[in-house]
Amino acid sequence: MLTPTPTRLLLLAASTLSTLVTSALAGSYARTEHIAGAGFYNAFEFQAIGDPTHGRVNYVDQATAQRANLTFASSSPDKFVLRADATTVLSDAGGVGRSSVRIRSRNTYTTHVAVFDVAHMPQGCGTWPAIWETDEASWPRGGEVDIVEGVNDDGANAVTLHTAPGCTMPAQRTETGTPGQLSCDTALNGNAGCGVRLASSSPASYGPAFNAAGGGWYALERTDSFINVWFWPRNGAVPADVRAGGGSVDTAGWGVPAANFPNTSCDIPRFFSAHNIIINLTFCGDWAGQQGLYAGAGCPSTCITDDRTGYVDANPAAFRNAYFEFNAINIYK
Ligand SMILES: *[C@@H]1O[C@H](CO)[C@@H](O)[C@H](O)[C@H]1NC(C)=O
Ligand SMILES: *[C@@H]1O[C@H](CO)[C@@H](O)[C@H](O)[C@H]1NC(C)=O
Numbered sequence: 568m569l570t571p572t573p574t575r576l577l578l579l580a581a582s583t584l585s586t587l588v589t590s591a592l593a594g595s596y597a598r599t600e601h602i603a604g605a606g607f608y609n610a611f612e613f614q615a616i617g618d619p620t621h622g623r624v625n626y627v628d629q630a631t632a633q634r635a636n637l638t639f640a641s642s643s644p645d646k647f648v649l650r651a652d653a654t655t656v657l658s659d660a661g662g663v664g665r666s667s668v669r670i671r672s673r674n675t676y677t678t679h680v681a682v683f684d685v686a687h688m689p690q691g692c693g694t695w696p697a698i699w700e701t702d703e704a705s706w707p708r709g710g711e712v713d714i715v716e717g718v719n720d721d722g723a724n725a726v727t728l729h730t731a732p733g734c735t736m737p738a739q740r741t742e743t744g745t746p747g748q749l750s751c752d753t754a755l756n757g758n759a760g761c762g763v764r765l766a767s768s769s770p771a772s773y774g775p776a777f778n779a780a781g782g783g784w785y786a787l788e789r790t791d792s793f794i795n796v797w798f799w800p801r802n803g804a805v806p807a808d809v810r811a812g813g814g815s816v817d818t819a820g821w822g823v824p825a826a827n828f829p830n831t832s833c834d835i836p837r838f839f840s841a842h843n844i845i846i847n848l849t850f851c852g853d854w855a856g857q858q859g860l861y862a863g864a865g866c867p868s869t870c871i872t873d874d875r876t877g878y879v880d881a882n883p884a885a886f887r888n889a890y891f892e893f894n895a896i897n898i899y900k
C-alpha cells in the first residue's frame with residue numbers, strides 16, 4: 568500500500584495541477600502518433616478498390632505497389648513516397664486505368680489535431696490528389712473533411728466539408744481563405760460541399776507552385792465546436808511546434824486558420840463520426856475529367872478517351888511528378 572509521503576503528495580498535487588492547466592487550454596494537445604518512413608506501412612493499409620469517382624485509375628495493393636516502386640520509404644531523413652505509374656502506355660481497352668495508390672489509416676479519429684508535413688504533392692494534367700478524412704462505411708452520414716484537394720494543377724487548394732442535410736456554414740468567418748457554397752449537404756450541386764479556397768500564391772497552397780516551394784505543412788484541428796485547417800509553406804513563418812513535430816502542439820498559437828468551419832449551424836459531433844485518414848491519387852473522373860475544367864486549366868487534348876488516345880493513357884512520362892512525398896504525419900489528442 569502507498570503511504571502518502573510528502574513527496575508523493577507533492578507529485579499528486581503537481582499532476583492534478585497540470586491536468587487542470589491542460590484542460591483549461593483548449594488548444595494544447597499531446598502527440599499520440601508519429602508516422603514517418605516505413606512507419607506508414609503500419610499505420611495505413613493499401614486499398615486496391617475501384618474508384619467511386621470514376622477516375623482512370625487502377626489502385627494496386629501494397630505488394631504490387633512496392634514491387635513497382637509506386638511506394639517507397641526511407642529513414643535518416645524519413646521519407647515516404649506514394650506515386651503513380653509513369654512508364655506504362657495504357658493499351659488495354661478493358662483496363663481501368665493508370666496504376667496508382669490509395670491508402671487508409673488503420674486508426675480512426677474524432678476530436679484531434681493532424682499535422683501533415685508534405686514535401687511534394689502529385690502534379691500534372693489529369694491528376695486529382697487528395698488528403699482527407701471520412702468514415703467510408705457511413706458516408707455521407709459520418710461526414711467528410713477534405714484537407715488537401717485539387718485537380719489539373721489548377722491554382723489553389725480547396726478545403727471542403729461534405730455532410731448529410733442540415734449542416735451549413737455562416738458567410739462571415741475568421742479565415743484567410745475564400746468560402747464557396749455554404750451548405751455542406753452532399754445532395755446539393757453535384758456534391759460540391761461547403762468549400763474554402765486557399766490562396767494560389769503567397770502562400771502557394773497547391774500543385775507545382777507548392778512543390779517548387781518545397782511543400783509545407785497542412786494541419787487539421789477537429790473539436791466538438793469547430794473544424795479548422797491551416798497551411799504554412801516550407802519557408803514561411805510556420806509555428807515552432809508545427810516545424811518541430813514534437814511531443815505537443817498548442818493551436819492557440821497558430822493564428823487565423825486558412826479555413827474555419829464553426830458549429831454555428833452544424834452540430835459537429837452529430838455530422839462527423841470517427842474518421843480514417845485517406846490519401847489517394849486518381850486521374851480524370853468526376854472532377855478532374857470534366858472537359859471544361861480540364862481544358863480550362865490549359866491541359867492538352869482530352870483527359871480520357873475510349874480508344875486510349877487520351878492524355879492519361881498515352882503519356883506516362885507526364886506523370887513523373889505525380890507523387891506524394893511525406894516527411895511525417897503527426898497526430899495529437
Ligand atoms: C479521392 O479523394 C476524394 C476526396 O476528396 C474522394 O472524393 C474520392 O472519392 C477519392 N477517390 C477514391 C477512389 O477514393
Ligand atoms: C524508388 O523511388 C524512390 C523515391 O522516388 C527512389 O529514390 C528510388 O531510386 C526508386 N527505386 C528504384 C529501384 O527505382
Ligand SMILES: *[C@@H]1O[C@H](CO)[C@@H](O)[C@H](O)[C@H]1NC(C)=O
Binds near residue numbers: 792831833835
Ligand atoms: C457548439 O459547440 C458548443 C461547445 O461544444 C456547444 O455548447 C454548442 O451547443 C454547439 N452548438 C451547436 C449549434 O451545435
